[in-house]
Amino acid sequence: MNRPGLSLLVFLFSLTGLCFTDTSRGEEQRIKTIYGVVKEDVIITSKYAKFSLAAPLGLSDKLDNSSRKTDELLIVRWCYYKHREHQKNLCRFLQGDRFLFSVTSPSFTAQLHIKGLQVTDAGFYYSVPSSSVKEAVEFVPDVTQLLFKAVPIAQAILNVPQLEVKKAATLSLSAIGFYPKEILMHWLKDGIPLRERVGLSITMYVNGTFKAMSTVSFVPQINDHGKTITCRITHKSMNSSWSQRLHVLYGPVNLRVEPEGNIVKTTGELLELTCLASSNPTAEMSWYRNSMVLLVRKTRHLRIRVHNISSNDQGVYRCIASNKLGKRQSMLIVTVIDPQINYEITDQQLMVIVISVSAVLFLVIVTSIVTYVIVRKCRVTGRPEEEPVYMVPSRPTxxxxxxxxxxxxxxxxxxxxxxxxxxxxxxxxxxxxxxxxxxxxxxxxxxxxxxxxxxxxxxx
Structure with missing residues (x-):
């Protein structure tokens, strides 16, 4: 066959796209391993032993162009299978914009350029020369196993809703863009593991990375306000944790007035009263004397001072603390004494009081005795007498x-x-x-x- 006819035959074989591997020689394929990173590029090479001098006319010139694509030359194609046991039985040829093929000469090295690696790209790759190149090379292609390095978490979102005392709430942490799938997530409060049940759900993205969401439900208490909630993650790529301080809403508690108890003051002295309460949000606190408002302010402690106190300042003092979650109040009595007024009781006054009380008690006792006698006599004299009943026969004797x-x-x-x-x-x-x-x-x-x-x- 002349050279033009041979060239035409090579072209026809190239159009058919018939690809196969040479198994007649029985050589074992060599397997090498490379590691890729998700979303990055990787290049896989397959080197043949040598280029034969019996290559068809014009083929060596085409091989010299190392930048030409395989889909134009149809010299080498790449095959992929997922698992080792599959090998060539489930092999599929690669195609698409993410896969670029090239051949370099004179070493006849085929290259596969994969753009934007995805986890699903993990597997085994090897090159297959077309029938037109088959006789020009010693067909012992290498097999490359592509593995992925562990991909750390790209983003983590800790969601802590508004917490209200004694109302159940759910906390969640979303870990996005990690690989492989295995991951552990633990919840702690001030370094102590939560006893509540923890939920975990994992989903996979199109690129093969994963998203995990961990949730925990608990009932916050007042003493949880200000504590730190932490979600600790254990993954092949990293060990890390995310934390946030808890903000618990509650009504006024621990309301107290200083000094405690009722107060007795002397005219002209200083009266100082302090009201304290704990709440979140901050409560509105107010002081009242009887029904009159003395002072109102949004604070955690409210103090009032009364200088040169007089009898007009005495009465019932109340402190009230309130917010949208509750209300508390405390009260005390303030008594003012005038030193110019003698409040002592003389012996004569004490004697009069004793005699008066004794006379009242004597009258009460006498009245009780007379009343008892009269009632008793009325009961005795007022009882009707029973008349005798005579039973006589119809004919008396x-x-x-x-x-x-x-x-x-x-x-x-x-x-x-x-x-x-x-x-x-x-x-x-x-x-x-x-x-x-x-x-x-x-x-x-x-x-x-x-x-x-x-x-x-x-x-x-």
Missing amino acids: ADVYDTLKRDEPKEPSAPAKVPSAVVYDTLKRDEPKEPSAPAKASEAVYENVYRVKSYNPTTA
């Missing part, structure tokens, strides 16, 4: 009459005289004219007595 006569009281009460009068009238009205009257009178008396005793007012 002489024994019954004798019993009635025997039981009759010698001095009957007023109700008992009524039957006697009735009996007398009956005896006088039924008295017989005949001499035998006494005997009949006895029977009449008995009959009328029986009638009277058996009288029932309810049936009358």
Whole structure:
């Protein structure tokens, strides 16, 4: 075949893009390792043993141009596989703007320039000459393993929301742009690990780096104000920590007045009162005397002074501290004494007081005794007496009459005289004219007595 025909054949093979590796020789591929950094560039080289003199016409001239791209010359292409066990079975040819190919001569060294490394670029790379170059070189390409160095955290964001006492809050720290994925994040408060449960979530970016977010929830207390919260990170690339002071909001607490307790002053002296309270934000504090406002100010301690105190300055003093989260107050009594007034009690005044109190007590005791006697007597005399109940048969006999006569009281009460009068009238009205009257009178008396005793007012 003449030279023009050979050149045409080489061109046709180049258009087809048929690429393969030479396995017939059985040479073992050499593996070398290089390290890259995410977002930076890297160059991978593959050097062949030598260039053959049997190269097609014009090919050596093309190889001399070291700046020409492979997609123009189609002399060498690059293959990539992810894992060692995959090798050529899952090999794919590289293409895209991030991959630049070049060949240098006379050493016939192929170069792969990768722009803006991504974590997904980690793997194995080797070059494959086209069929037109196959006979011109000793085909023993090198295999390059691309690994990545640990990438430190590019940015960390610690988020601490507004904290309010006794209300649960969630703190978070976001670590952005690190590699590899493994990372540990711990939370501490003033150097002491938090016992609350910590959450951790990890996501991967397109370039292969990772973002981790750690969260912790806790209920702040008043004594947490001003303490330092810290998130400590352990990663292959770095060990670091991020901290922030806690700002806890709470209402007025520990309100007190100095001096403590009620105060007694003498006319003309100095009265000085100080009110102190702790709060966040700072409370508005005010002093009152009775219902009159003396002083108002936004502070943590408020002091008032009264010079040349007089009786007009005495009364109930109140200190009030308040903010949007609460209100507290404290009070005391101030008494002012005039030294010109004698407040001592003489013996004569004391005697009068003792006698007066004794007289009052005596009257109370006497009144109590008289009242008790009267009430007791009323209860005794006011009780009704029970009248006797007589049970007589329908046909009375002489024994019954004798019993009635025997039981009759010698001095009957007023109700008992009524039957006697009735009996007398009956005896006088039924008295017989005949001499035998006494005997009949006895029977009449008995009959009328029986009638009277058996009288029932309810049936009358």
